Amino acid sequence: xxxxxxxxxxxxxxxxxxxxxxxxxxxxxxxxxxxxxxxxxxxxxxxxxxxxxxxxxxxxxxxxxxxxxxxxxxxxxxxxxxxxxxxxxxxxxxxxxxxxxxxxxxxxxxxxxxxxxxxxxxxxxxxxxxxx
Amino acid sequence: xxxxxxxxxxxxxxxxxxxxxxxxxxxxxxxxxxxxxxxxxxxxxxxxxxxxxxxxxxxxxxxxxxxxxxxxxxxxxxxxxxxxxxxxxxxxxxxxxxxxxxxxxxxxxxxxxxxxxxxxxxxxxxxxxxxx
Amino acid sequence: xxxxxxxxxxxxxxxxxxxxxxxxxxxxxxxxxxxxxxxxxxxxxxxxxxxxxxxxxxxxxxxxxxxxxxxxxxxxxxxxxxxxxxxxxxxxxxxxxxxxxxxxxxxxxxxxxxxxxxxxxxxxxxxxxxxx
Amino acid sequence: xxxxxxxxxxxxxxxxxxxxxxxxxxxxxxxxxxxxxxxxxxxxxxxxxxxxxxxxxxxxxxxxxxxxxxxxxxxxxxxxxxxxxxxxxxxxxxxxxxxxxxxxxxxxxxxxxxxxxxxxxxxxxxxxxxxx
Numbered sequence: 001x002x003x004x005x006x007x008x009x010x011x012x013x014x015x016x017x018x019x020x021x022x023x024x025x026x027x028x029x030x031x032x033x034x035x036x037x038x039x040x041x042x043x044x045x046x047x048x049x050x051x052x053x054x055x056x057x058x059x060x061x062x063x064x065x066x067x068x069x070x071x072x073x074x075x076x077x078x079x080x081x082x083x084x085x086x087x088x089x090x091x092x093x094x095x096x097x098x099x100x101x102x103x104x105x106x107x108x109x110x111x112x113x114x115x116x117x118x119x120x121x122x123x124x125x126x127x128x129x130x131x132x
Numbered sequence: 133x134x135x136x137x138x139x140x141x142x143x144x145x146x147x148x149x150x151x152x153x154x155x156x157x158x159x160x161x162x163x164x165x166x167x168x169x170x171x172x173x174x175x176x177x178x179x180x181x182x183x184x185x186x187x188x189x190x191x192x193x194x195x196x197x198x199x200x201x202x203x204x205x206x207x208x209x210x211x212x213x214x215x216x217x218x219x220x221x222x223x224x225x226x227x228x229x230x231x232x233x234x235x236x237x238x239x240x241x242x243x244x245x246x247x248x249x250x251x252x253x254x255x256x257x258x259x260x261x262x263x264x
Numbered sequence: 265x266x267x268x269x270x271x272x273x274x275x276x277x278x279x280x281x282x283x284x285x286x287x288x289x290x291x292x293x294x295x296x297x298x299x300x301x302x303x304x305x306x307x308x309x310x311x312x313x314x315x316x317x318x319x320x321x322x323x324x325x326x327x328x329x330x331x332x333x334x335x336x337x338x339x340x341x342x343x344x345x346x347x348x349x350x351x352x353x354x355x356x357x358x359x360x361x362x363x364x365x366x367x368x369x370x371x372x373x374x375x376x377x378x379x380x381x382x383x384x385x386x387x388x389x390x391x392x393x394x395x396x
Numbered sequence: 397x398x399x400x401x402x403x404x405x406x407x408x409x410x411x412x413x414x415x416x417x418x419x420x421x422x423x424x425x426x427x428x429x430x431x432x433x434x435x436x437x438x439x440x441x442x443x444x445x446x447x448x449x450x451x452x453x454x455x456x457x458x459x460x461x462x463x464x465x466x467x468x469x470x471x472x473x474x475x476x477x478x479x480x481x482x483x484x485x486x487x488x489x490x491x492x493x494x495x496x497x498x499x500x501x502x503x504x505x506x507x508x509x510x511x512x513x514x515x516x517x518x519x520x521x522x523x524x525x526x527x528x
Contacts, residue, residue, distance in 0.1 A: 012431065012441075013286050013424040015278035017334055023189040024163075024277060027156035028409040035408065036466070045408075046467045057155040061193040069245060070281055071431070071442045115199060144299065144309075145292040147464055149411035156409060158362075160277040167276065167335070181526050195355045202413055203299070203310045265414040288427075291420035325457040331511060378429040379463060 002080040004040045006033040010072045025043045027060055027101055030092050033076040034106075037090075041131075043080040043124045053121055054111045058087070062104035072096055083132040084125060134212040134263045136172045138165040142204045152199040155164045159192055162224050162238055165208040169222075173263075180234035185253055186243050190219070204228055215264040216257060266344040266395045268304045270297040274336045284331040291324055294356050294370055299341040301354075305395075307388045318375045322351070326368035326393055338359055339390040348389060397525045398476040400436045402429040406468045416463040423456055425430055426488050426502055429472040437527075439520045443445075449517055450507045454483070464512035480521060481527040 008029050016022040038045045048055060067076060075095045082089060087109050094102040112118045140161050148154040152189050170177045180187060200206060207227045214221060226234040244250045272293050280286040301310045312319060332338060339359045346353060351373050358366040376382045404425050412418040434441045444451060464470060471491045478485060483505050490498040508514045 009428075011424060012280055012427050013288060016276055016280035017281065017283045018186050019281045020188070022277050023192060024156045024159035027159070028407060031156075031408050032405075044467070054150050056150060056152070056199075057196060059193070059195045060155060061191070063191045067188075071440070102237060128252060141296075142291060144295050144412055145420060148408055148415035150413045154409050160275060162275050168488065176335070203308070215492045282450050282452060284452070287456060288420045288423035291423070295420075309511070318414050320414060320416070320463075321460060323459045324419060325455070327455045328453060331452075 001126060002036040002037065002041065002096050003077065005075050005077040006036045007075065008032065008074045008076055009072050010068055010074065012038065012070055015070050020069060021072075023062065023064060024092065026062050026064075026104060027057075027106075029074070029076050029094065030060070030078070030090070030104060030106055034090060035080045037078050037080075041124075041127055043127055048121065048124065051091075051121060052112055053118070054113065055088070056111060057106050059107040060104070062102055064102050066101045068096065068097065068101050074101070080128065080131075084120070084128050086090070086120060088120075088128075117123050134169065134173070134260060135209065136165070136169040137207050137209040138168045140164065140208055142200055142202050142205045142206065144202055147202050152201060152256075153204075155194065155196060157216050158196075158226065158234055158236060159176060159238075161206070161208050161226065162192070162210070162222070162236060162245065165210045165224065166238075169210050169212075171258055173256075175259055180253065183253060184244055185250070186245065187220070187240050188243060189238050190241050191239040192236070193238075194234055196234050198231065198233045200226065200228065200233050206233070212260065212263075215261055216252070218252060220252075220260075266305065266392060267341065268297070268301040269339050269341040270300045272296065272338045272340055272381075274332055274334050274338065277333055279334050284333060285336075287326065287328060290326050290328075290358065290366055290368060291321075291370075293340050293358065294324070294336070294342070294354070294368060297342045297356065298354060301342050301344075305388075305391055307391055312385065312388065315385060316364070317374055317382070318377065318395065319352070320375060321370050321373050322373050323371040324368070325370075326366055328366050330363065330365045332358065332365050338365070344383065344392065344395075348392055350384060352384075352392075398433065398437065398524060400429070400433040401471050401473040404428065404430045404470045404472055406464055406466050406470065408466055411466050414499060419458065419460060421491065422458050422460075422498055422499075422500060423453075423475075423502075425470070425472050425490065426456070426474070426500060427487070429474045429488065430486060430502075432437040433474050433476075433484070437520075439523055442504055444517065444520065447517060448508055448511065449514070451504050453502050454505050454506060457498070457502075458498055460498050462495065462497045464490065464497050470497070476524065479525050480516070482516060484516075484524075486521065494519065 012024040
């Protein structure tokens with residue numbers, strides 16, 4: 001299992017007139033957390049792209065349980081529960097201290113800069129596999 | 133069944149360095165389409181809020197099948213398949229002409245400005261029910 | 265002089281907890297209006313990029329006079345007052361019916377995909393010059 | 397003089413298809429830096445709003461000198477050069493290590509939740525004045 005977490009502070013720009021965080025922004029927080037997960041694994045996303053791999057989101061899902069507010073200090077925890085073979089499946093929890101605000105997941109596959117599906121980079125897959 | 137659709141033109145701001153639309157923006161397009169659906173039903177979202185109702189997103193999900201690009205003219209179609217009782221369940225299709233780019237759904241419940249769940253406004257529910 | 269205008273409807277995602285449009289979003293509306301201006305001129309931005317030109321923003325400025333709200337129908341008017349030689353200078357007005365909500369301007373220069381400044385494409389400059 | 401700075405890491409969502417940061421996002425970074433400046437001064441923006449003050453942006457301006465890229469670690473420095481009397485004038489520098497990427501400024505005034513201009517909160521103005 002791979003599990004890392006990232007601290008986020010809610011920006012004013014991320015709120016909407018409901019006084020809460022606009023729901024679409026959780027997907028951006030998930031992205032920030034994935035990027036840090038790859039850093040911690042030792043394979044920064046930036047390097048992936050330099051080697052000609054893109055890792056788009058194929059599916060994304062969020063369940064909003066309690067609202068997040070401007071200036072909240074949140075922890076976004078990402079978990080990869082199953083050893084990735086071709087796709088990478090990430091699960092997320094959005095926490096304000098101990099309080100669970102939202103959960104979600106994303107599924108990813110590798111493509112080349114021409115947009116064609118490609119095999120995952122072996123080095124990354126080996127690195128991820130070493131955690132299972 | 134309720135079904136309406138909205139035309140969208142992809143903004144430069146909505147793309148990312150992958151050259152495609154950033155995945156989080158689909159949730160904004162879904163919102164734009166829901167707002168127009170309520171207009172077409174004859175109960176603008178704006179009115180809902182003036183009457184003290186908020187309609188936050190409780191769950192959201194998107195499946196990205198093919199990329200959308202800057203300047204694409206897209207049609208976002210929203211469908212409410214089941215007569216809403218307490219929650220409203222919306223399904224979406226993102227189309228470029230006949231090509232299906234993405235599908236998704238959102239689930240909504242009513243709250244008051246204090247954030248407490250409330251019964252849906254009867255007038256809107258009756259209006260929606262008349263389509264089933 | 266070149267002058268075109270674009271109609272915008274304010275999205276929920278564009279508001280913030282102040283209940284108004286988040287100020288950064290005006291720059292996106294300016295972009296949408298510029299893109300339509302190039303369409304109307306007969307030289308879509310999309311074509312520019314296909315020919316290897318990028319037209320980044322070098323400077324941007326906005327003066328917010330009155331707030332814009334969710335669901336407002338706005339008109340964004342763009343004016344190019346001076347015949348562009350190397351840089352393009354655009355001025356903007358954000359209007360709600362007759363009411364002037366904001367003014368702004370942007371300055372643009374051409375670069376190639378490697379990020380190097382390049383001479384403007386002659387065809388576009390000739391096309392723009394024909395309006396002065 | 398008041399001067400504080402905030403570290404930012406560029407998010408994927410903040411880039412556009414030009415491969416650079418979308419220019420509108422600098423205004424969000426300025427906001428994040430202002431919020432931290434108020435924290436450091438000892439008067440969090442959050443408290444301001446709880447006391448019934450809003451501090452909207454009246455004018456904003458950015459000059460983009462060099463591009464910022466995904467994953468860049470940037471420092472945003474905010475400076476208040478003149479003791480604020482009624483308006484607050486903030487100047488910004490966006491730095492990648494020693495390299496100056498952009499400069500900008502914003503002007504702010506206080507309003508109440510009804511949108512009417514009000515006198516600045518004395519406690520904050522005294523606090524700011526103590527730095528001049």
